[in-house]
Amino acid sequence: MRLRLTFSKTDIIRFTGHLDLHRALERSMRRAKLPLAYSQGYNPRPRLTLALALPLGYTSECEIAEFWMKQDQALKDVAAALAKTIPQGVVVNKLEEIPLKAPKPQVLIQSAEYIITLLESVPDLTQRIEDLLATESLPIQRKRKGKLRNVDLCPLIYNIEILSENKTGQQRMLVHLAAREGATGRADEVLKSIDLNPHLTRIHRTQLHIQDGKITDIKGV
Amino acid sequence: MLSSQEIQQKLDSVLFQVQKPGRYTGGELNQVVKDWEMVETKVAFVFPDIYDLGMSNYGLAILYDLVNQRDDALAERAYSPWTDMEAVMREHNIPLFSLESKQPIANFDILAFSLPYETLYTNTLNILDLSRIPIFSRDRTEAHPLVIAGGHAALNPEPMHAFIDAFVIGEGEEVIQEIIDHYQKWKQKDAPREELLHSLAQIWGVYVPSLYESHYFEDGTLSHMEKLYDQAAMPVIKRIVPKLPPPTTNLLVPFVNTVHNRLPIEIMRGCTRGCRFCQAGMITRPVRERSVQEILDALQEAMDKTGFEEVGLLSLSSSDYTHVLELVRAVSEKFGERALSISLPSLRIESFSVDLMDALKETRRSGFTLAPEAATERMREVINKPVSTQQLLDTACEIYSRGWTNIKLYFMIGHPEETLEDVKAIADLCKAVLKEGEKVIGRKAKVTAGVSTFIPKPHTPFQWSPCDTEEQILAKQALLKRELRGPGLKLNWNESKETFLESSLSRGDRRLAEVIFGAWKKGAKFDAWFEHFNYDTWLEAYAEVDIDPDFYTHRPRHIDEVFPWDHIDSTVRKKFLTEDFLMSKRRETRIDCRHRCFACGILPTFTKLRMQNPGEIWQCPEVKPHKERGNHLPTKEDRNLAKVV
Numbered sequence: 001m002r003l004r005l006t007f008s009k010t011d012i013i014r015f016t017g018h019l020d021l022h023r024a025l026e027r028s029m030r031r032a033k034l035p036l037a038y039s040q041g042y043n044p045r046p047r048l049t050l051a052l053a054l055p056l057g058y059t060s061e062c063e064i065a066e067f068w069m070k071q072d073q074a075l076k077d078v079a080a081a082l083a084k085t086i087p088q089g090v091v092v093n094k095l096e097e098i099p100l101k102a103p104k105p106q107v108l109i110q111s112a113e114y115i116i117t118l119l120e121s122v123p124d125l126t127q128r129i130e131d132l133l134a135t136e137s138l139p140i141q142r143k144r145k146g147k148l149r150n151v152d153l154c155p156l157i158y159n160i161e162i163l164s165e166n167k168t169g170q171q172r173m174l175v176h177l178a179a180r181e182g183a184t185g186r187a188d189e190v191l192k193s194i195d196l197n198p199h200l201t202r203i204h205r206t207q208l209h210i211q212d213g214k215i216t217d218i219k220g221v
Numbered sequence: 222m223l224s225s226q227e228i229q230q231k232l233d234s235v236l237f238q239v240q241k242p243g244r245y246t247g248g249e250l251n252q253v254v255k256d257w258e259m260v261e262t263k264v265a266f267v268f269p270d271i272y273d274l275g276m277s278n279y280g281l282a283i284l285y286d287l288v289n290q291r292d293d294a295l296a297e298r299a300y301s302p303w304t305d306m307e308a309v310m311r312e313h314n315i316p317l318f319s320l321e322s323k324q325p326i327a328n329f330d331i332l333a334f335s336l337p338y339e340t341l342y343t344n345t346l347n348i349l350d351l352s353r354i355p356i357f358s359r360d361r362t363e364a365h366p367l368v369i370a371g372g373h374a375a376l377n378p379e380p381m382h383a384f385i386d387a388f389v390i391g392e393g394e395e396v397i398q399e400i401i402d403h404y405q406k407w408k409q410k411d412a413p414r415e416e417l418l419h420s421l422a423q424i425w426g427v428y429v430p431s432l433y434e435s436h437y438f439e440d441g442t443l444s445h446m447e448k449l450y451d452q453a454a455m456p457v458i459k460r461i462v463p464k465l466p467p468p469t470t471n472l473l474v475p476f477v478n479t480v481h482n483r484l485p486i487e488i489m490r491g492c493t494r495g496c497r498f499c500q501a502g503m504i505t506r507p508v509r510e511r512s513v514q515e516i517l518d519a520l521q522e523a524m525d526k527t528g529f530e531e532v533g534l535l536s537l538s539s540s541d542y543t544h545v546l547e548l549v550r551a552v553s554e555k556f557g558e559r560a561l562s563i564s565l566p567s568l569r570i571e572s573f574s575v576d577l578m579d580a581l582k583e584t585r586r587s588g589f590t591l592a593p594e595a596a597t598e599r600m601r602e603v604i605n606k607p608v609s610t611q612q613l614l615d616t617a618c619e620i621y622s623r624g625w626t627n628i629k630l631y632f633m634i635g636h637p638e639e640t641l642e643d644v645k646a647i648a649d650l651c652k653a654v655l656k657e658g659e660k661v662i663g664r665k666a667k668v669t670a671g672v673s674t675f676i677p678k679p680h681t682p683f684q685w686s687p688c689d690t691e692e693q694i695l696a697k698q699a700l701l702k703r704e705l706r707g708p709g710l711k712l713n714w715n716e717s718k719e720t721f722l723e724s725s726l727s728r729g730d731r732r733l734a735e736v737i738f739g740a741w742k743k744g745a746k747f748d749a750w751f752e753h754f755n756y757d758t759w760l761e762a763y764a765e766v767d768i769d770p771d772f773y774t775h776r777p778r779h780i781d782e783v784f785p786w787d788h789i790d791s792t793v794r795k796k797f798l799t800e801d802f803l804m805s806k807r808r809e810t811r812i813d814c815r816h817r818c819f820a821c822g823i824l825p826t827f828t829k830l831r832m833q834n835p836g837e838i839w840q841c842p843e844v845k846p847h848k849e850r851g852n853h854l855p856t857k858e859d860r861n862l863a864k865v866v
Binding site: 011012013015016017019020021023024026027028029030031033038043044045046056057085087088089119198199 | 236237243246474524526559
């Protein structure tokens with residue numbers, strides 16, 4: 001059976017990168033003694049995929065992991081077993097069965113929303129955002145496999161909107177960025193483009209969108 | 222000093238600025254956090270290199286678990302912050318803290334370092350500094366933690382004598398508990414620090430360097446060590462656990478990837494092979510084995526607690542473990558369903574090893590590692606690793622024909638008696654092995670040669686030998702680079718300057734403490750990292766105190782020279798080592814001492830322990846009580862034994 005786990009990434013596990021989180025989830029499933037399905041070959045790994053990498057240091061409430069089991073089990077039993085072994089900082093929001101043939105979440109996801117909280121006040125934030133949204137093209141460089149690549153950030157930014165301040169009076173904004181395979185906007189790049197230091201912000205992913213909806217709306221695609 | 226809450230608050234902001242912040246958060250699965258205020262004695266275990274390496278240190282994992290099993294003590298961890306984090310910590314005035322409760326290290330009662338190798342010495346000083354603890358032992362008061370250290374490098378503690386209050390010589394499982402007991406008694410009495418040191422010196426396996434003084438001859442060699450405290454031991458006998466306790470199953474599971482990110486289980490301690498270059502093989506005797514059942518039980522328990530996907534069955538020589546095939550089959554059978562892969566380090570060069578690897582069905586068939594260490598039979602006799610070239614080639618052929626494509630061969634250059642012909646033979650042997658592979662699988666066959674440089678170590682038969690000079694090393698490496706070329710061949714080697722530091726420190730005396738301090742003051746740290754190691758800094762540090770490093774590295778030692786580590790008794794006697802050294806010059810070898818005891822010194826030192834632990838647990842011959850001896854005509858074997866007992 002194929003299962004989808006929707007979870008939050010909070011607390012210290014925000015400092016665990018994508019691959020390391022993958023390994024931590026694998027191990028928690030092994031500790032839970034779930035009848036995991038393994039890949040073939042000399043180095044079998046449990047069939048487990050994480051939908052969209054979350055950059056180091058970000059928190060999230062909408063992470064998706066999908067995994068396969070050799071035998072069917074009642075969802076509540078799987079959930080109970082996982083609850084005991086899930087790594088500290090990972091909070092399970094939902095566990096559901098999805099059809100074996102459903103498309104991969106990586107293919108479905110179109111965009112992601114982030115709430116960014118500024119630790120230090122920026123008086124001209126509105127102006128900076130307006131200027132950014134008015135820009136036609138925003139070339140940035142990304143390093144991948146040791147090579148620098150030119151990317152235009154503009155088409156990857158869908159929207160930026162200023163939210164009300166939080167309880168401690170910190171400024172917040174909602175950033176909606178493309179998250180398709182091969183076309184993903186990064187919140188820290190957006191911050192740098194408006195001259196903000198990402199270290200002085202806290203970034204939290206709130207929502208993954210698919211075509212015409214949110215990923216959490218779909219069932220049995 | 223900041224409180225743990227203040228440290229946590231500062232971390233919440235600075236962790237965003239450093240690489241791999243997960244190194245500094247703690248919170249790993251199975252970490253133990255006790256109520257700080259409720260526990261009498263707090264021990265901080267520190268590996269003086271980064272988290273990624275330190276988390277894979279098995280010794281500390283064992284001790285962490287053992288101490289945390291006590292109700293009246295707690296153990297927490299710390300590692301060297303990487304340079305980016307150190308800069309941030311110094312800028313924000315954050316002292317070194319424990320990962321569990323974020324307490325400043327200076328607030329602990331005992332600070333215990335693992336010192337497996339010499340290139341961690343400057344990092345050790347740096348940790349003391351980051352912890353705001355006086356660097357020199359003599360400057361510490363009752364207000365500071367007790368600073369102790371153990372690990373293989375502690376078998377020659379002298380270069381670090383000025384910085385460490387007490388060394389543990391040998392195995393830590395029991396002695397750590399005794400140290401805590403002595404500490405608690407002292408603390409309750411509210412007595413001066415000196416009294417604690419005196420008390421610790423009474424424990425078997427503990428060396429308190431401040432209770433001794435070294436005296437030298439005019440030529441700079443050691444004349445003798447003098448005891449400054451009557452009841453201090455002379456020599457200090459290495460500590461052992463007579464029977465290995467059950468393996469630790471409460472193992473931490475890191476989030477951040479580490480060098481050995483797997484479940485470690487020690488199956489055997491010690492080695493009976495007697496390779497003359499190998500310090501571990503000499504200082505970890507006697508050989509003690511765990512039973513297959515004990516290993517399987519521990520594995521089951523540890524798998525349930527950790528979820529690791531790989532187990533390392535650890536020992537110095539896997540194929541020498543008596544029941545290795547039975548063990549490997551049982552593990553594959555029992556855990557195959559859970560896709561557990563098994564790593565089995567240090568296999569002997571024989572077809573049995575290939576059978577063993579074959580039994581590990583899930584193993585990835587890319588590389589198979591063998592360590593002939595030297596390429597000519599003459600050299601292998603000198604180092605007492607007598608494997609014939611034919612045996613090696615046969616084994617290689619077997620490996621290639623069972624599906625492996627790459628054979629990794631480990632060699633060392635710089636062995637005593639080595640000539641350039643012996644070095645060239647490394648290249649020839651690699652080519653011969655490759656040829657075997659090409660016969661079986663054609664151009665797919667590959668050979669990778671890993672060639673490191675031999676560094677003579679204390680407590681080994683080669684402790685008298687000079688280390689190669691930089692010119693010699695470079696010439697030998699140039700020869701290899703020239704000869705070991707072509708499709709299918711790959712050569713890895715160590716930079717010659719890397720060898721210098723380890724070789725000058727490993728056989729050092731007390732005078733080197735000043736050199737280490739000087740080098741650290743000038744910025745030396747992470748010396749085990751080639752990109753950080755600064756050769757010139759060390760040369761300056763030596764020059765400043767007018768010490769010639771060549772005295773320690775390249776000087777041939779006289780056969781009856783008193784060594785700075787002679788008062789540390791590894792229980793393999795100097796007489797045995799001398800004999801073995803002289804044998805090496807005559808190319809005489811000794812067989813595996815499981816088959817014949819050569820009276821290295823273990824049994825006479827530990828007669829009683831052996832009697833109390835009869836049978837297969839030790840691989841040394843049995844020792845019978847006196848009254849049972851001589852009741853029958855002695856056989857040849859008994860006579861050999863008699864010499865020992």
